[in-house]
Amino acid sequence: MYKPKLEKDIRCPLEYGLEIFGGKWKSRIICVLAEKKTLRYSVLRGEMSNITDAVLAATLKELLADGIVFRQQFNEIPPHVEYSLTDKGKSVVPILQSICQWAGIYHHENTECSLPQCQKCDYHSKK
Amino acid sequence: MYKPKLEKDIRCPLEYGLEIFGGKWKSRIICVLAEKKTLRYSVLRGEMSNITDAVLAATLKELLADGIVFRQQFNEIPPHVEYSLTDKGKSVVPILQSICQWAGIYHHENTECSLPQCQKCDYHSKK
DNA sequence: CCGCATCCCTTTGGATACTG
């Protein structure tokens, strides 16, 4: 039985912001796109181990709706789709950087990302 | 029936950070404590409309475990408990500030917090 | 006064199979 989504609480800007990039895969997708600039769907999925299509597609949809990513469809043979960050999307990267820096100070046990696909977090400390 | 928590994924610093203050009430609690410095449990609850004891207590426990808040118990008559931010907790406030600023730019529909208890978000723009 | 126990509902994330 389908149940319509309940009216969301009115949220302050802070909570709005956390909604945008606070999801389980969202920050990771933003990081990857920030580093690689433009990626096809299948390549993007390859960069994120263990994510399934259902989840990746749903997450990209949200990011698209929130204006974080840009989606370009190529109706060639074979067809493909490319994703990249919008300006809005790019503007969150410094915030993710600062979170990563902060966490690096306190999260001693695992300062280096141990997930290969998460080496993209290195983006935050590079340069 | 009690079910043990599954082993958490290994997370990069960024995701660790989002875990700390990304929960539904966490940022709000941090904001309130950042402004009021020290609050009794009951007063803190009063500052957050609609939160229930079960949720507030659980959230405070997490923040305590993560070293964000400090808990001082007074075994007087009547007994009470006071919560305040640790140094680690205080150090996340600038990050919340930057998120709030960023969101203010893009979240035009609701730039001003419309929840009274969330006027604490003004903390981020004050001064 | 503070906060836990219990039970329940909603939301989110995921596995598998399948399609334009």
Next chain:
DNA sequence: CAGTATCCAAAGGGATGCGG
């Protein structure tokens, strides 16, 4: 290639009532 459909599991959040 780039997803959707379906079904399901787990976690988060919440209401109520009790206990130190």
